Amino acid sequence: MRVAIVHYWLVSMRGGEKVVEALCDLYPEADIFTLVYDESRVSEKIKKHKVTSSFLQRVPGAVRHYQSLLPLMPFALEGLDLSGYDLIISSESGPAKGIIPPPNAVHICYCHSPMRYLWDHYHFYRSTAGFASRLLMPILAPLLRSWDVNTSLRVDRFIANSHHVSGRIGKYYRRPATVIYPPVSVEDFAISAETDDFYLCAGQLIPYKRIDLAVRAFTKMGRNLVVIGEGKELAQLKRIAGPTITFLGRAPFSVLKEKMARCRALIFPGEEDFGIVPVEVMASGRPIIAFGSGGALETVVHGQTGILFDEQSEQALIEAVEAFEADESAFRPEAIRAHAAQFSTKSFLTSMRSIIAEELLARKASAYKTVATVAPRPRIVEETMPVPTLDMPAHPGLGEQAIVHAPQF
Known part of the structure; x- marks a missing residue:
């Protein structure tokens, strides 16, 4: 099984990156995808994996000023090629779930928070932003909110890092979420x-x-x-x-x-x-x-x-x-x-294994059900055979005709 871990940005080691580390323990061969990547500021555990960044990595100053590139992030995420992966785990706080998953892949989103600067903290962020951001946010935010809600449909299962976040996922995305607390060492x-x-x-x-x-x-x-x-x-x-x-x-x-x-x-x-x-x-x-x-x-x-x-x-x-x-x-x-x-990290890993196994099994069962539904059924055709009478032996070609149903494939 090919596994991809998608994280919003890898420029420091905070709580979200600790979750990525735990997912790396869960899937040591997984590939990591992110918007921007600063190799000098992440752990050795993360650096051991193949890390692919988006086209934003090539924008001058993006690694330091990545948050100002929010309007470009939907294009950057959808430009990441995840073809051939069977399981995708997105780690969402900034945008991450907006990747385009292959049709047969299972996409599980571990949500630290719906984007605060678009939803519940929008007015606070706008009031503390610079002059240009205060002007642009009312124009860009509705478009980004629409994209954020639409991309929630690309997720097969949401996992929230708290009941507080689970409630916000339900409020903004109208999706249920399983609560698994993040790993703490x-x-x-x-x-x-x-x-x-x-x-x-x-x-x-x-x-x-x-x-x-x-x-x-x-x-x-x-x-x-x-x-x-x-x-x-x-x-x-x-x-x-x-x-x-x-x-x-x-x-x-x-x-x-x-x-x-x-x-x-x-x-x-x-x-x-x-x-x-x-x-x-x-x-x-x-x-x-x-x-x-x-x-x-x-x-x-x-x-x-x-x-x-x-x-x-x-x-x-x-x-x-x-x-x-x-x-x-x-x-x-x-x-x-x-x-x-x-x-503890152990509790996190145990719960994540269980939920992922459950979702993979559900996808497999759904696939079997689909095959059974669309498989051709036997066609019933009519054939004629002679019916033996009391005064003659049963023999093909003699007596009255009768309808016998036989399956034909």
Whole structure:
């Protein structure tokens, strides 16, 4: 069986790319297709596979400014040739499911999120975009939404990374989706014997993550906050930060792992579709203080593995931190880590194998049913044979004629 993995873009190693790595473990001989590819910023596991990028790769500056090429992405995806593949797994957050699958291939889409900038976060993205983008988005977005919905019909089975995303798939595509939580390498994290006096924010520094809430709140409280990550918000965040805020930029995994294990708690003020960072921190035995929406409702247990607050505001976050500190000793590292174990890579692979096998079997059964339906049935023809009478022996050519039905092929 020839397998293709289609990922929106391979320019860094975040949650979506961790899913691609797990799929590579599932299918070591699979080929990978993507819109743009930066070999220097992906893992060795991904680089071992044959990676094919789209024509966007040849556009100057595309690897760095790929998101500005969104209007061209439908053409780029449909230009990828997947002829001869039996199983296609698309990893969708940016556009990926829009490839044209061969007629006999099974196409399974693992959806991290319908494109946020076209759907539920459209107005937020437009309000924070540059002048040219604000002008163009109302013109281009309806066309891209229509293409996005139409290409959902090219998918045989949707898998969502959370119930939150499953609901959005149903809302925008009118398709059901099976929920399989993304893989988290919980075994890579461990409980530290000591903790330090700081809180942690980690992730891409972009507007919808709402790291600005954490920076403002912790500046106001005078509490120590360490921010790990890079993105277009970095300069603005530094401008509003007080002396208790430390920015580490893009830190190596060893530093990230240490900070996760030694922080008092992770601050998670954005709405995420799932949110891998909170699970990694819980695998380190540390609690989460999160905005109670999206994936956090499925990973964080209020009062046991963290604190959930109901409003994206500085005051709500400050109150959540104060509530946490009033009962900090009640959060047990071993219990928090045990909770995180359910989101392991092993659980992901087991569930994916089961769903893929089920879909392949359903396709095979459907093919057999189709063959049985269209196969020619025996034609009934009439032949005459003599019928023996009581006073003569049965012999062909004698007696009265009778109709005998016999199949003819």
